[in-house]
């Protein structure tokens with residue numbers, strides 16, 4: 001098993017990564033010295049696959065367990081679902097020493113964390129991520145949120161978990177579409193931070209798509225290490241943390257303009273990264289060869305690099321709701337080379353339009 005730490009002073013916590021470790025969750029929780037009540041937030045699918053194993057492990061360690069479910073999909077990461085979860089927390093008599101556990105992908109993790117941050121002004125929070133995306137990204141770093149119809153994650157908080165437990169075994173039941181979508185965030189780490197990791201991804205395509213255990217253990221660990229390092233430097237995104245948003249400026253806009261129905265998050269990020277690479281090239285800061293390498297790796301992992309039937313104006317309008325907007329100015333994370341990015345504002349609108357048109361956007 002791999003173990004690493006997110007260093008945030010009194011809010012520090014461990015990330016445990018291993019194969020077939022769900023049955024150990026009860027023991028891990030016990031080591032944290034928490035109150036006796038636990039509420040697992042999950043969805044029907046993940047509950048049917050892994051709920052009993054986690055529930056039994058936690059009960060065996062002496063905790064009282066309640067289970068609350070939300071609908072499956074991005075459209076359920078909203079205040080309406082949160083309201084229902086608050087009701088269930090109140091009915092289960094959760095108190096300030098209780099723990100909310102997110103068992104699922106990023107949707108479950110983000111909303112469960114939002115409930116943990118706000119119920120009684122904050123209760124213990126533990127992440128058991130079950131998708132690639134959640135294991136490499138959303139379970140680490142404490143961004144918790146729900147969506148607004150006009151923009152992603154517009155209502156949220158920074159609220160760190162007390163523990164993250166990532167079991168590689170659970171990834172075997174993922175739909176191929178979801179596995180691929182998670183790999184978009186994996187590519188992101190190579191582009192923003194680590195050229196060698198990018199080369200590793202190019203070389204290990206087959207092992208990754210087959211979920212080879214050793215390969216995945218290294219992949220998950222490296223992504224979490226990078227995220228932990230960035231978050232430790234800038235927990236609340238006052239500066240460098242914004243690089244974790246690479247590909248998200250256009251990615252989030254694509255999700256929002258299609259009412260969160262057409263692209264899953266990773267798919268939006270994949271197209272958004274290709275867009276960011278093209279933008280950087282048009283601004284003269286990134287070589288064409290590095291644009292092509294990113295585009296190729298995105299394709300190699302089975303992800304789309306373009307879209308159709310969307311109006312450019314609509315996408316541009318949605319960009320204005322990005323949380324990186326400062327004084328009305330849209331900010332982009334752009335690569336100078338693979339492994340190195342910068343934050344740029346006041347990009348000429350015509351260049352953004354040009355790129356969106358190249359990707360399939362309609363005038």
Ligand SMILES: NC(=O)c1ccc[n+]([C@@H]2O[C@H](COP(=O)([O-])OP(=O)(O)OC[C@H]3O[C@@H](n4cnc5c(N)ncnc54)[C@H](O)[C@@H]3O)[C@@H](O)[C@H]2O)c1
Nearest residue numbers: 045105106107108130131133134137138143170173174265
């Ligand atoms: N907080 C952050 O830092 C952060 C980072 C990245 C993404 N996110 C958010 O994460 C969300 C996307 O997360 P996601 O890609 O995990 O999507 P998701 O949570 O919708 O999960 C994808 C699908 O996989 C299913 N699933 C989950 N685990 C499974 C398993 N082990 N076997 C079979 N099916 C399984 C889910 O039920 C769902 O249908 C978005 O809302 C995004 O905004 C947040």
Ligand SMILES: O=C(O)C(=O)C[C@@H](O)[C@H](O)[C@H](O)COP(=O)(O)O
Nearest residue numbers: 137141143152153241244245248323
């Ligand atoms: O942890 C971060 O910081 C990230 O930006 C990670 C992203 O992958 C993630 O999608 C995040 O939720 C986006 O944050 P937002 O602030 O743009 O909503």
Ligand SMILES: [Zn+2]
Nearest residue numbers: 185248265269
């Ligand atoms: Zn993301």
